[in-house]
Amino acid sequence: GAGVSQSPRYKVAKRGQDVALRCDPISGHVSLFWYQQALGQGPEFLTYFQNEAQLDKSGLPSDRFFAERPEGSVSTLKIQRTQQEDSAVYLCASSLSQGSSYNEQFFGPGTRLTVL
């Protein structure tokens, strides 16, 4: 079956440009997470959606980062006025929301953003 997909896989932006990164979660998955992974580091949480509701955006590093999931499926992470420190891999993960302690998160392949 289809897993989590992300597009584009690679994005090069000039400093100051706006970018939009897309995530298609596994069909039926209620929960959706965005993570940022800097080079040589582990992923760090950015934001969480349950269906269309953004329930936690505590990890967004600045107000230049904005995420949405208007219909409770596809999500877009937008970064305005990109800076060099935004260069990273952006990972999307989805999971069923059944309240079990397990709740494996399935990750997409990521979008590698390079800001010049």
Add this chain to the structure above:
Amino acid sequence: AQKITQTQPGMFVQEKEAVTLDCTYDTSDPSYGLFWYKQPSSGEMIFLIYQGSYDQQNATEGRYSLNFQKARKSANLVISASQLGDSAMYFCAMREGGGQAGTALIFGKGTTLSVSS
């Protein structure tokens, strides 16, 4: 303070040998879950194994086992009979809370495993 600590930046092992990747964690929450993920050079995060804080037995999944020592707050990954395809970055991660689906994973910095023939 780091919630997940992986002290081995790199590990080297020969094919068919076993290897242990270390992970210690820090939480005051009595209910938590521990995960190990593999990240090959292609970038995707592949789930390997899960251990719940209340699980009585160590988790096992094929060649992967988790050496869970709750009192020491350690959750080391053991890979038996290493294969060349095991070469990758390995991340230990924790989710705190009693199974709330919206709780994000907290990752360590990872360990790079290199398997040679």
